[in-house]
Amino acid sequence: MLTEKTLEKLRILTESAKYDVSCSSSGTVRKGQQGMVGNTVGGVGICHSFADDGRCISLLKIMLTNYCMYDCAYCINRRSNDIRRATLSVSELEEITMEFYRRNYIEGLFLSSGVVRNPDYTMERLTAIVRDLRTKHRFNGYIHLKSIPGASQELLSEAGRYADRMSVNIEIPKEESLKKLAPEKDHKSVFLPMKFIQQGVLENKEDRKKYRYAPRFVPAGQSTQMIVGATSESDRDILSMSSMLYAQPSLRRVYYSGYVSVNTYDSRLPVLKQPPLVRENRLYQADWLLRFYHFKVDEIVDDQHANLDLEIDPKLAWALRHPEAFPVDINTADYEQLLRVPGLGTKSAWLIVNSRRFNRLTSYDLKKMGVVMKKAKYFITCKELTTAFAQPIVGINELSPERLRPLLVSKTEQKRAAEEQQLKIDLTE
Amino acid sequence: MIIYTFDGTMDGLLTAVFYAFSFKEQPEALLAEGDEMPLFCERVYRVATDEEKARRVWAGLEKKLSREAMRLISVSWLSELREVNAPLFRYICKVFRLGDISRNFADNDVLAVTNIARKVLHEQLRMKQFIRFQKANDGTYLAVVSPDHNVLPLIIDHFQDRFNDQPWLIYDAKRHYGYHYDGASDAVRITFEDEASVPFCLADGKLNDDVLSSDDRLMQDLWRTYFKAICIRERMNPRKQLNDMPRRYWKYMTEKQ
Numbered sequence: 022m023l024t025e026k027t028l029e030k031l032r033i034l035t036e037s038a039k040y041d042v043s044c045s046s047s048g049t050v051r052k053g054q055q056g057m058v059g060n061t062v063g064g065v066g067i068c069h070s071f072a073d074d075g076r077c078i079s080l081l082k083i084m085l086t087n088y089c090m091y092d093c094a095y096c097i098n099r100r101s102n103d104i105r106r107a108t109l110s111v112s113e114l115e116e117i118t119m120e121f122y123r124r125n126y127i128e129g130l131f132l133s134s135g136v137v138r139n140p141d142y143t144m145e146r147l148t149a150i151v152r153d154l155r156t157k158h159r160f161n162g163y164i165h166l167k168s169i170p171g172a173s174q175e176l177l178s179e180a181g182r183y184a185d186r187m188s189v190n191i192e193i194p195k196e197e198s199l200k201k202l203a204p205e206k207d208h209k210s211v212f213l214p215m216k217f218i219q220q221g222v223l224e225n226k227e228d229r230k231k232y233r234y235a236p237r238f239v240p241a242g243q244s245t246q247m248i249v250g251a252t253s254e255s256d257r258d259i260l261s262m263s264s265m266l267y268a269q270p271s272l273r274r275v276y277y278s279g280y281v282s283v284n285t286y287d288s289r290l291p292v293l294k295q296p297p298l299v300r301e302n303r304l305y306q307a308d309w310l311l312r313f314y315h316f317k318v319d320e321i322v323d324d325q326h327a328n329l330d331l332e333i334d335p336k337l338a339w340a341l342r343h344p345e346a347f348p349v350d351i352n353t354a355d356y357e358q359l360l361r362v363p364g365l366g367t368k369s370a371w372l373i374v375n376s377r378r379f380n381r382l383t384s385y386d387l388k389k390m391g392v393v394m395k396k397a398k399y400f401i402t403c404k405e406l407t408t409a410f411a412q413p414i415v416g417i418n419e420l421s422p423e424r425l426r427p428l429l430v431s432k433t434e435q436k437r438a439a440e441e442q443q444l445k446i447d448l449t450e
Numbered sequence: 451m452i453i454y455t456f457d458g459t460m461d462g463l464l465t466a467v468f469y470a471f472s473f474k475e476q477p478e479a480l481l482a483e484g485d486e487m488p489l490f491c492e493r494v495y496r497v498a499t500d501e502e503k504a505r506r507v508w509a510g511l512e513k514k515l516s517r518e519a520m521r522l523i524s525v526s527w528l529s530e531l532r533e534v535n536a537p538l539f540r541y542i543c544k545v546f547r548l549g550d551i552s553r554n555f556a557d558n559d560v561l562a563v564t565n566i567a568r569k570v571l572h573e574q575l576r577m578k579q580f581i582r583f584q585k586a587n588d589g590t591y592l593a594v595v596s597p598d599h600n601v602l603p604l605i606i607d608h609f610q611d612r613f614n615d616q617p618w619l620i621y622d623a624k625r626h627y628g629y630h631y632d633g634a635s636d637a638v639r640i641t642f643e644d645e646a647s648v649p650f651c652l653a654d655g656k657l658n659d660d661v662l663s664s665d666d667r668l669m670q671d672l673w674r675t676y677f678k679a680i681c682i683r684e685r686m687n688p689r690k691q692l693n694d695m696p697r698r699y700w701k702y703m704t705e706k707q
Contacts, residue, residue: 023665023668023669023672024668028671028672028675031675031676031679032675032676032678032679035675035676036679039679039681039682040682052611053611053612054614055614056615057614057615058615058616059612059613060611062608067575067578067579068694069579069580070579070580070695070703070705071691071694071695072677072680072691073681073686073687073688074681074682074683074685074686074687075685075688075689075690075693076680076681076685077694078677078680081676120669120672121669121672121673121676123583123585123591123616124583124584124585124591124669124673124704125581125582125583125593126582126673126704279685281682281684281685295684296685298685372555375553375554375555376553376554376555376556377556378553378554379551379553379554379556379557380554380556382556383556386556389556389558389561390555390556390561
């Protein structure tokens with residue numbers, strides 16, 4: 022039974038859970054069933070609200086408890102922090118989830134927990150909740166379950182039968198930095214559960230080839246998160262890790278969380294006035310390039326460019342480093358090449374390959390379709406933007422990348438990048 | 451300049467296509483009744499809607515276009531925008547003349563219809579996101595909306611699939627109709643004879659106190675508490691919030707009331 026007291030607990034446990042950035046409810050389509058509540062839509066997923074910080078609210082993101090036996094420097098819930106602690110009862114948590122879902126507030130539940138007693142004990146309680154939701158409450162919506170590092174394989178494989186997605190957070194891409202900030206953790210405790218889940222997913226795939234109605238195992242795959250700006254890792258370290266993870270079949274999403282200074286007293290951590298939002302944004306753009314634009318990680322970052330350019334997006338940065346790849350002819354280039362043009366996204370590339378079968382496209386057509394011509398015009402030729410006409414084209418090769426770059430950096434982007442750079446310098450002094 | 455006028459219905463528009471072909475002419479403009487007439491025109495033809503002719507044009511269109519393209523046409527019509535009439539009319543005429551041009555986005559009319567359809571699809575997604583139910587004491591869940599486009603027909607399947615064991619009513623306050631699902635059989639379209647006597651407020655969508663279920667207020671408080679607590683203050687970004695959740699949807703949303 023929910024009462025006024027639940028309000029306070031909900032507030033405390035939400036505050037504790039909010040630094041986990043994973044939000045999506047995508048990755049699996051499951052129709053509604055007679056006698057069950059809910060469905061999952063797949064595709065882009067449904068965001069039910071947007072908080073004042075602009076982040077989407079799709080799932081009820083909450084911790085079962087914020088008591089924790091670990092003392093990880095970057096975490097708000099670390100043992101040595103003097104914050105208010107609370108624990109929701111199993112029935113309270115289930116009831117909130119069901120009532121919120123029935124009112125169309127949420128797509129489902131994203132459940133995590135602080136570690137109490139030992140990893141297995143905690144994991145067992147989380148598993149009990151998702152089992153209850155599926156079997157007792159007949160809940161058919163989305164469930165994202167955080168798996169506790171160090172939990173046993175048996176528990177994970179039971180939980181995986183009820184959850185749509187499971188995640189284990191890497192948090193820090195390099196093991197030595199992780200050990201410095203979280204002495205009780207190591208990379209093994211993260212990668213082992215990931216491996217368990219992966220095995221489960223692969224075995225399940227085999228089973229479903231033989232038995233069509235074999236119950237599904239973590240159908241929406243795994244996700245993970247890395248904290249950005251709490252340690253000295255370069256963007257190259259972070260993106261290499263992501264690229265390695267994406268090579269595994271069950272890993273669907275890597276999230277990047279700009280470090281919010283929650284534990285300012287800890288001298289192992291930098292003191293940031295603002296979370297590194299520009300850098301975080303650039304990392305997401307690079308992540309998109311890896312997943313949807315057929316880029317390889319060493320094309321985005323390399324030895325000379327270990328960190329992403331804060332002033333311009335990673336695709337434009339790549340284009341400026343590779344003038345030899347341009348101009349791209351809009352009317353003949355294949356889809357992959359079109360994707361490499363700054364100002365052209367997956368949507369406009371799709372519109373182009375469809376439309377050019379009817380007639381040769383002009384820059385006017387491209388503009389109508391929503392191509393950002395301000396950027397793209399330096400990198401393409403199309404029907405009238407060719408040397409064949411009297412008007413000479415002014416592209417990246419005519420201008421040279423050094424002279425083109427200032428034309429494409431907007432004042433606001435420059436300012437935001439400079440402000441963030443400033444913060445970084447402050448902290449090294 | 452030849453101008454056709456029609457009664458503003460889809461059947462009327464399809465009938466206009468029929469006459470354009472039987473008269474072997476392409477009118478410069480198709481205007482709905484009540485639209486402003488241009489000062490000078492050679493001839494105005496008033497299209498009398500004919501369901502049979504409309505059906506024939508629609509069937510012909512189905513032979514030429516993919517199902518996806520047909521769906522986009524229907525969806526664009528739900529926009530209820532006057533701007534859709536002329537491009538849609540020309541688009542359909544062109545299909546009969548040139549064949550399947552539904553993916554030629556360099557064509558102004560195809561692009562216009564596609565973009566309008568996309569707008570409607572965007573709003574139907576927003577309804578799936580932002581509809582908020584309140585529970586009445588008889589167990590019915592109520593949500594009031596007033597979308598820019600007539601998107602209810604596009605979202606009913608989703609809600610029926612998702613909430614198949616709870617009775618609900620989704621009501622469009624702007625168009626004065628809604629869909630009611632009784633928890634078992636298919637949702638039906640309903641209108642109220644006397645809208646003033648309904649037990650909820652059309653302006654903010656709130657159920658009257660005497661019919662609101664006893665635990666609903668607590669649930670609303672819990673949701674508002676959650677909404678406030680999930681925000682990270684160091685990352686405030688009201689511009690992004692407004693972008694993704696425009697203010698015109700707030701009036702029916704529990705967390706913003």
